[in-house]
Every structure is written in structure tokens, then in C-alpha cells.
Amino acid sequence: MLGEAGHYNDNDTGVHIWRMAAYSRALAKKLGWSGQQYELLEMAAAMHDTGKIGIPDKVLRKPGKLDADEWRIMQTHTQIGYDILSKSDAPLFKLAAEIALNHHEKWDGGGYPNGLERENIPESARIVAIADVFDALAMNRPYKDAWPLENILDYMNESAGHHFDPQILNAFMSVLPDILTLKTQWNLCEINDQAVNMIPQS
Ligand SMILES: [Fe+2]
Ligand SMILES: [Fe+2]
Known part of the structure; x- marks a missing residue:
């Protein structure tokens, strides 16, 4: 419900969050997470x-590039998400708070908000970062067209060891056929405007 609520204020389509969530699940499964954990x-x-x-609308919905101050404001969405989600002790929200805080950290320490490096970034967030970037590049946005798959894969492979955990990226590449199947299923949901309770389960 929070995921659905969030996209009303954002340029991302509602389906983005469900598609990237499905990719995250498939990747965690490949990495040996238990059924309960990957669900x-x-x-x-x-x-x-x-x-x-x-995040104020004038920053979140700005059509052009953000200036330095606006970018600093935008980056606070990680901490704000953590502050909201960490109000609960339920395992789901603990995990969601961890992901909200760390999903823009990068393997080489160049991310935000804390510049964490390598295994200091929770594995959940290292998985989600890959799923999130893959889907962001693969979809149309108001300011860009979807990239061709070949370009996305090139970019992601070049980002191994910089943005992404190289081992998790390897696992992602090995489940790519499953990811592409999920992508097709979700794109159909988007075209048909189906409700979220139609989530295709693997
Ligand atoms: Fe984000
Ligand atoms: Fe996203």
C-alpha cells in the first residue's frame, strides 16, 4: 500500500515498483535466500x-536537471523513507527501512546517504539497487526513452565493482531469462491496467 501510495507523487509509473520488486525476489532466490525471506x-x-x-513537488517533479541544492534535498528521500518505515518493529518494515535507507549506496563507496562500501551495504539494498536501475533504464520516462536491452546490459556490466556488487550482478545475469519473462508479464499488466493483486508469481 505504501508502494502504491508513493507513486502518485512521482514520475515513476506504478508498475515500476512491482516490476523491480519481482526482479528483487528472483535475484534473492538465486542467491539462496529462503522462500520466506525472498517473499x-x-x-x-x-x-x-x-x-x-x-520531497517537495518542485524538486520531485522538476522537468529539468536538479541543481546542487535540489539534489541534496532529493537525496534525503533515503533517510525520510527510513524514518517512516522504522516506526514499526515488524520484520517486513525493518527490511523495508533498511532498503529505503541504503538503496542508493554504491559498492565503491560513491553512493548516498552514508557512502557505505562493499559488504557494509546490506545485501537487501545491493539486490534492490540492481533491480531498480535495470528497470529504470528499461522503461520510458518523461525525459528519456527506454534503452535497448543490449545497452542496458553493457552499462550494468561496466558498473560491476563501481555501482554494483559484482557477485550479485553475476547472479542477475544468470537469471536474466527469468527477469525478462517477469518484464513481459508486468508490461502486459501495465497495458491492461490490471490491479496489483494480479501480481504474477514465479
Ligand atoms: Fe530512490
Ligand atoms: Fe525505483
């Missing part, structure tokens, strides 16, 4: 941008 991850991943609720 929780799927729901938690959908809340990764909950903190955008707290």
Missing part, C-alpha cells in the same frame, strides 16, 4: 522510494 524482500523492495513522500 518479504519482494514486498519490502516496493517501498524503496517511500521517502519521496517528503
Whole structure:
């Protein structure tokens, strides 16, 4: 519900969060997470941008590039998301808070908000970062067209060891056929404007 609520204020389509959540689940499954854990991850991943609720519209919906001050404001969506989601002790929200805080951290320490490096970034967030970027590049946005798959894969492989955990990216590439199947299923949902309770389950 929080995932659905968040997109009303955002340029992302509602289906983005469900598609990237499904990719996160498939990736966690490949990495050996238990069924209970990867199901929780799927729901938690959908809340990764909950903190955008707290970003003013003039920043969040600005058509052009953000200036330095606006970019600083935008980056606070990670901490705001954590502050909202960490109000609960339920395992789902604990995981969602961890993801909200850390989904823009990068393997080489160049991310935000804390510049964490390598395994200091929770594995949940390292998984979600890959699923999130893949889907962001693969979809149309008001300011860009979807990239061709080949370009996306090139970009992601070049980002191994910089943005992404190289081992998790390897796992992502090995489940790519499953990811592409999920992508097709979700794109059909988007075209048919189906409700979220139609989530295709693997
Ligand atoms: Fe984000
Ligand atoms: Fe996202």
C-alpha cells in the first residue's frame, strides 16, 4: 500500500515498483535466500522510494536537471523513507527501512546517504539497487526513452565493482531469462491496467 501510495507523487509509473520488486525476489532466490525471506524482500523492495513522500513537488517533479541544492534535498528521500518505515518493529518494515535507507549506496563507496562500501551495504539494498536501475533504464520516462536491452546490459556490466556488487550482478545475469519473462508479464499488466493483486508469481 505504501508502494502504491508513493507513486502518485512521482514520475515513476506504478508498475515500476512491482516490476523491480519481482526482479528483487528472483535475484534473492538465486542467491539462496529462503522462500520466506525472498517473499518479504519482494514486498519490502516496493517501498524503496517511500521517502519521496517528503520531497517537495518542485524538486520531485522538476522537468529539468536538479541543481546542487535540489539534489541534496532529493537525496534525503533515503533517510525520510527510513524514518517512516522504522516506526514499526515488524520484520517486513525493518527490511523495508533498511532498503529505503541504503538503496542508493554504491559498492565503491560513491553512493548516498552514508557512502557505505562493499559488504557494509546490506545485501537487501545491493539486490534492490540492481533491480531498480535495470528497470529504470528499461522503461520510458518523461525525459528519456527506454534503452535497448543490449545497452542496458553493457552499462550494468561496466558498473560491476563501481555501482554494483559484482557477485550479485553475476547472479542477475544468470537469471536474466527469468527477469525478462517477469518484464513481459508486468508490461502486459501495465497495458491492461490490471490491479496489483494480479501480481504474477514465479
Ligand atoms: Fe530512490
Ligand atoms: Fe525505483
